[in-house]
Amino acid sequence: MKAGIIGISGYTGLELIRLIQQHPHLEVGTVYSSSMNKKTFQAQFPHLQQPIAPLNLTTFNAQQLMKDNDLLFFATPSGISKDLVAPFVENNFPVIDLSGDLRLKNPELYQKWYQKAPAKIDILRKFEYCLPEWHAPTGNFIANPGCFATAASLALMPLVKDQLIEFSSIVIDAKSGLSGAGKKLADTSHFVNVAENMSMYKVNQHQHIPEIIQFMQKYEKEFNTLQFTTSLIPIKRGIFLSLYAKVAQETNENALYESYLKAYQKQPFVRIQKELPQIRQVLTSNFCDIGLRYNPQTHMVTVVSVIDNLVKGAAGQAIQNFNLWADLESNCGLEQIPIFP
Amino acid sequence: MKAGIIGISGYTGLELIRLIQQHPHLEVGTVYSSSMNKKTFQAQFPHLQQPIAPLNLTTFNAQQLMKDNDLLFFATPSGISKDLVAPFVENNFPVIDLSGDLRLKNPELYQKWYQKAPAKIDILRKFEYCLPEWHAPTGNFIANPGCFATAASLALMPLVKDQLIEFSSIVIDAKSGLSGAGKKLADTSHFVNVAENMSMYKVNQHQHIPEIIQFMQKYEKEFNTLQFTTSLIPIKRGIFLSLYAKVAQETNENALYESYLKAYQKQPFVRIQKELPQIRQVLTSNFCDIGLRYNPQTHMVTVVSVIDNLVKGAAGQAIQNFNLWADLESNCGLEQIPIFP
Amino acid sequence: MKAGIIGISGYTGLELIRLIQQHPHLEVGTVYSSSMNKKTFQAQFPHLQQPIAPLNLTTFNAQQLMKDNDLLFFATPSGISKDLVAPFVENNFPVIDLSGDLRLKNPELYQKWYQKAPAKIDILRKFEYCLPEWHAPTGNFIANPGCFATAASLALMPLVKDQLIEFSSIVIDAKSGLSGAGKKLADTSHFVNVAENMSMYKVNQHQHIPEIIQFMQKYEKEFNTLQFTTSLIPIKRGIFLSLYAKVAQETNENALYESYLKAYQKQPFVRIQKELPQIRQVLTSNFCDIGLRYNPQTHMVTVVSVIDNLVKGAAGQAIQNFNLWADLESNCGLEQIPIFP
C-alpha cells in the first residue's frame, strides 16, 4: 500500500519516511510540504540523499493525493490538519492524523488548550483516538496520540482501571528530549541554552493534559484533573516519565506489577521490567518500557515509563495503528532492535 | 586563615581548592589525599598546573595538620571522616565535614541508610547540621548538608514552616548531573551510557532522605516520611529539583510566593524568581534559585529549585558556613557571577 | 544462513545482533561471550529484552559452533581471534574477523603496533583484507577493516590511485565518538571527563596507521608513512575524518570531484556530495559520505569523510563483506535510512 505524507519537513514526517521504508507492506507514495521544495529539502536533510530513493513531492491536490495513495498520514503542526482533512473525510479516504487537531472530542477544550479554532464537529466525530494497546482503530479516521500522552496513559491505565490509586494524588513529572519541541528556531532550542541545562515549560498548561484526562475518563468517569509537568533535558530523542500516586489501599510491589503484566501481556511493544527502565533502551524503537517501585512508608507507587517520542510517541505508533487498521500484526515492520549505544 | 583539606582527589575537594583561591580571607593550607601523590594528582588534574600555586600535600598527622592550618575541611567519601575527625574534636579544632558521616543525629539511621557503622555518639553530638539560611554554626564542628538535601530543604522550608501544604502529599523528583555521582568508574558513568539517556537510581533509598526529614522535624514534628527520587541527566554539574504538594487550604500563587520572599529576603544566595529557574543560571555559583506555580485544578503547588551540586550543594556552602563561623559576611568570596554560557 | 558471533558483550557484537536481525538472508545462530552469561547480559542490555528473541548463548566449542552456524563473526578485542580462529581455518569454515588481529600481513608490524604476539603466519596468509569498495572477498577468511582505516582509505584511495597528491604532504586529523574507545571503564570514558571536552590520543601510535599504509601500498608502492592523529569528541557514535594534502599539480575542485565520482559511482554506500558531510547524516547506517574543497592559495585539498564507526566502521561493513561473499547484493539488509534526528 502507498502512504502519502502531508508535512515532511518536521521530525515526525522524517521519521515516517524512515519507518515506512522498513515496512514490508507499506511504501511512501506522494508527499507534500508547505515550506520546502525538492531542493531545499535535499539541502537540509543530506541523510536522505541517493541512493536512498528520492521523495515524490507534490502539490496539495486532494483528488490527486487520493489517486496516488491508499492512505494519508498528516504530520503537520497543530492547526493545519483540522481543515485539510475535510475532502478526505468526505470521501471516506483513510487518514491517520499525528497532530493534536483531532484528538479532543470537546471542541471547547481544543480552543482552550491549543488557543486555536477547533475542527468542525462533524469531522471531529469521525476520528477515533487510538492508543492501540487500549483502543484499536475501527474506522478510516485515526487520531494518533501525543508523545507525552502515550507515555502517560500507558503508565496510568493499569493503575486507574484496576482502581489501585487515589486519582487526586497523581503527580506526573515528564522529561523530553529536544526533538519533542520541534524544529522551530528559538532561544530555548539553541545548543548553548540546552547543553548542561534542564528547564520546565508549559507548567500546568501542556496540551496533552486534556488528552490524557479524556482517555482516562473512558474508563473512570471521576478522573477529572491531572498534575502534569514537562521538562526539557539535553538529549535529542526520548521521554522519561515519572508517575507518583498514593495507593488506594495498602499493597506491595508484586501486586502492582501483576496489574501491569496482566494489562500488557499480549502487547508486543509494552515491556514490563523489574529494573526501572532508562531512555536508552527504547531509542529509535516502538517500545514503551515500564517499571515501578512501591514505597510502604509513603504509600506511594513510583512508575517510570520511557519511549522514543518520535517512534512510539508519533510515527511508530501511527504505523502500529495502520497495521491494526490493515489487519496486519501490530508489530509488522516495527520490530527493529533499539539503537544501542 | 589557612584551611587544610582532607580528600582532594574528589570533585568536592577540587571545588574547595578552586573557591578558596578566590576568597579574600582564606587560603589553602596543607592537603591530604589517601589515593594520590603529587605526581598522580598533577597528571590527573592538568587544569591545576603552574602557574597555579602547587598544593602542599602532606601525610595524615593530626598534630601537624592542626599546626599547619586554622581549620579543616573533610571532603572524603562517607565512612571516613567519622573516625578521622576524632583527634580534632578532642582538641576543639574547627572541622567542616562535607561527607554524610556527621549529619544524622540518630546513629541507627546512619547505619540503615549508609550501610556502615556510625560515628561515635559523643562525636556525633558535637556536630551541628548547618544549612546556613536556616541554621548558622554556633560551634567549631559543622556538618555540611548534602547536595540534594540542600536543594530540597530550601524549597520545602517555607511551605513546611508556614504549614501551607499537606506533608503526606509531598513528592520530590530530583535530577542531578554526573558529578553528583562522583569520580568512581562504573557502567553508569561511562559516557556512552549517560549521553542521550536518563535513569532513576536509589529509588526510595537515597541517603539524603533521612537528612531532609530530620531537618524538617526541627520545625514540624509530624514530618515523618518523604517521597523522594533521584535521577541522572546527561550534564556534568547541577541539580534540578521538582517538588509537588497539595496545599493545606485553597490559596493562590502570590500567597505562596510571599512565604518564600519572606523566608529568604535577607539571604544573599537564595533568589526567588517569577520565572521557573533553569540549571544554567546558577552553574559554578553558590546561588539557589527557586520559582513556583500553583494549580487550582489539582490544588497542588509545583516548586522548582536549582543549585550547582558542587557549590551550593557542597564546597560553596561549606565556605558559606565558614564565613558565618568566622563572623564574615555570608557571601564573602562567593559572589562570582555564574558561568554563562 | 546462520551467523554465530564470538564476542557479544562489546559494542561491535551488539551491533552485529542489531543488523543481522534486519537482514533477509541471515539470522543469529549461537553466540559466545567470555565475560557474560545470559543473566548478566540481560541485566546490562535491557534494550534486548523480550519480545526480542533471546540469544542462544553457548560455550566455545569449535565443532559445535560449526555445526550450529554457517559462518562466524569474531567481534573480540585484539589478541583473541588470532588464536581462536585456528580450528575454523583448518576446516575451511567461513570466518569474518572484526578485530585487528588478521589485518596486517607482516607479523612484525602487528607486534610493533599492537604490542602483542602476532597470529601464526599460515593463518595470517589465509585472511584477506576486504574493504569491499576496493577489494571484495574471494575466499572464506575475511579480515574486516578498522573504523578509522575505513574512513581514511575510502577518502584517500581516489587521490592516491589517480596520483593527484603528494604522499608526503598528507595529514589526517580523525575524530571519533566514545563507542570507538570501547566499553572499558577508564577515566577517559567517564562522562564528566568527556562532556564539554575534546582530547587527542595515541598520537602517531594508532594501530590503524600500518593498516592504512599497507592498503595504499597495494596500489602505490611508495606510500610509506602517514601523518595520522585521532581525537575523542563528546558523541556516542561517528567518525569525522579530515584529510589534507598538497596536490601533485595545479588542479581545481571539479577535477578532484571527478576522481571520487568515478571511483565510487557503482558503490551503494559511498556518497560523494557537494556540501561537506556531517556525522549526523550517516549515523546508524552503512554510508560513508565524502566531500572536498580545493584551496588554490595553499594548493591543498581538504577531504571530509564521515561514517558510523559501529556500522560502516565495523558490523555493517562485516555484513557487506558477508553479502559479497554470499553473492548477494552489496547492500542487502543494509539499506535502512540513517537515524535523524
Next chain:
Amino acid sequence: MKAGIIGISGYTGLELIRLIQQHPHLEVGTVYSSSMNKKTFQAQFPHLQQPIAPLNLTTFNAQQLMKDNDLLFFATPSGISKDLVAPFVENNFPVIDLSGDLRLKNPELYQKWYQKAPAKIDILRKFEYCLPEWHAPTGNFIANPGCFATAASLALMPLVKDQLIEFSSIVIDAKSGLSGAGKKLADTSHFVNVAENMSMYKVNQHQHIPEIIQFMQKYEKEFNTLQFTTSLIPIKRGIFLSLYAKVAQETNENALYESYLKAYQKQPFVRIQKELPQIRQVLTSNFCDIGLRYNPQTHMVTVVSVIDNLVKGAAGQAIQNFNLWADLESNCGLEQIPIFP
C-alpha cells in the same frame, strides 16, 4: 577604573561583565545594547538577577559615555565598531575593540574576508593588534585578537619565529564549541543538529585566516598563505586547535619543546605541558595550554593548543590587554582556577 561596554547581549559582552566583576581595579561603568532594554535583558539572562548588581544601561551618547567611563570595550558583531569608535578616537579616549573590525591593517582584506565596507584608514592606523604575549599595547586603541587567531598564533609563533618549520606545509584543523558561533538562531545551532554531530564550516574562508597571516608576517615576511579549517563540536565553550607542519630540518621533540618554553617562560597564561592538553583544563580561564609531538617518520610536528574561546579568545584577553595598558600585572584579576569538572 570604570569600563563601559558597548554590546552586552552577546556572549562576549556577558563574559566581560563576569570577568570585570572579579577584577580588583576595574568595574563595569555604563553599558549599551542596541537590541535589549533592561527588561528583556533580565528575562534572557536570569543568571544575572539580584543580588548581582544591576547593569546601568544607557543610550549611545559618546560624550556621556566618555564622562561615565574611563575606557570602553566594544563587544559588538563585525561591522559595527568601525563606525562607532570614531568620536572616541578623535578624543583619544581608550577603546578596546573585541570585534574583527580593526584588526586587519589592509582595508581591502577586510572588504574581501568580511564582505563589508572597512573602517576609515585613519582610524585603522590608530589601532594596534595586541596579542599580549607578543605585542603589548603602546597606545589607547587596542584591537583584540579573534579566538581562533589567538589559539593559532600562540601555537605558531615559536615555530615560525625560530624558523623550525616549512611554512607551506602548515595545516591547521581547529574545532570550536557553539558559543564561538554566537547567539544567532540558525539551523546550525539548534540542539538537535549539534548534539551527536560534528561539521566543518567556512572552509578556506574563515575571517581569522588573514589576521593570522598578517601577524606572522610581522616576524616572517614570506608567510603568505595558511591552510586553515574550522569545525563545530558539540560543546558550549572551548577551542581545540591541531597544527601540523613539516620541520625545516631533522629535529626531536625536546628541541621543539625548548622553543616553546623559551618563548613563553615569562608568560602567566601560556602553559607548555608534556601531555597534550584537553579543552577541559582551560575552561572559563585565560590559559592557553600547548603540547606537541614529533613524528620522525613523517618529519612532522603536531601541536595542540586549547583555549576558552570566550576568555583567552575574547573577554579575558581584552582584560589582559587592559592590564598591560594600565601598567598592571598581566594576570591581574584573571587568576581564577579553571572550572573542573
